Amino acid sequence: MNRSSGWLLLCALHGVASMLLWWAGDSLVQTMIWRADTWASQPWTLWTSAWVHLNTPQLIVNQIALGTLAAFAWVVRPSWPCTLAWSLAWPLTQGTLLWWPHIGYAVGLSGPLHAGAMILAVQLMLQRIAVPKAGRWGGMLALGVLAKLALEQGWRNPVVWDSANEISVVRAAHLSGAAWGVVLALLLGFIGNRQRQQAAEGHRRFGESSPL
Structure with missing residues (x-):
């Protein structure tokens, strides 16, 4: 399996499960909210x-x-740790909504999608995903997500009514997802740097102890 397989499998899970629940009975759907x-x-x-x-x-x-x-993941080939970070951001995004007491419920993929986008953006900017011009691609993706969040102002307007689609939009989920994406992606970068430092230190000590 290639580097992007885990990420693409998680995308497939989200897509298929969303369609299955769309066609499921209301009694089942209510237990999933x-x-x-x-x-x-x-x-x-x-x-x-x-x-x-x-x-x-x-x-x-x-x-x-x-x-x-x-499709973006198919191009940049995120690593398995990136997929793990996205998997962790998934429930954390939902649980963080407790910080806004007036949010009674929240549904939809938008929160995890914001988390996934920011994980890829930060990992690209940190050069942890080996693609040409990784920093530029990561910066553009991060800028797009941050601009959207700035326009939404989810910290001030956590829930808004979308009259066109007749649905409440939980903007706080977008903010929460993006925040967890950044935190977990930076944690991945820290762990990766520590591993490289430890490996380099091990090679150095081995070289010093090797007989001439």
Whole structure:
């Protein structure tokens, strides 16, 4: 399996699960939704709520964004640690919404998608993904996500009503996802640097102890 396989498999999981829940019965869907007051007794909703979409426009937009992220990953070939970071950001993004007490529930892939985009952006800027002009690609991706977050101002407007699609948009999930993406990507970079330093130190000591 190549470097991007894990990331693409996670994209496929998100896409397929979202479609399956779209066609599922309402009773099943309700058990998959993360709610601030019941999630502790239904911890699986930290993951499954991302697959629930309340109307067709929300589903289509997130599926298109997911496909775009998958296509980008196919080009840049993120590593397995990147996939692990994205997997961790998935439930963390949902759980962080507890910081906004008036958010009663949240559904959809938009939060994890923002996390995935920022993980790739930071890893590219840190030159941890070996592609030509990695820093430039990472900077452009990060700039796009940050500009979107700045326009949304999710810290001031965590939930807004989208009258065109008749749905509440939890902008705080976008902010939370992007923040966790940055944190986990930087942690990956720190761990990678430590491993390289330890490897270099090991080679140096081996060289000093080797007989002439």
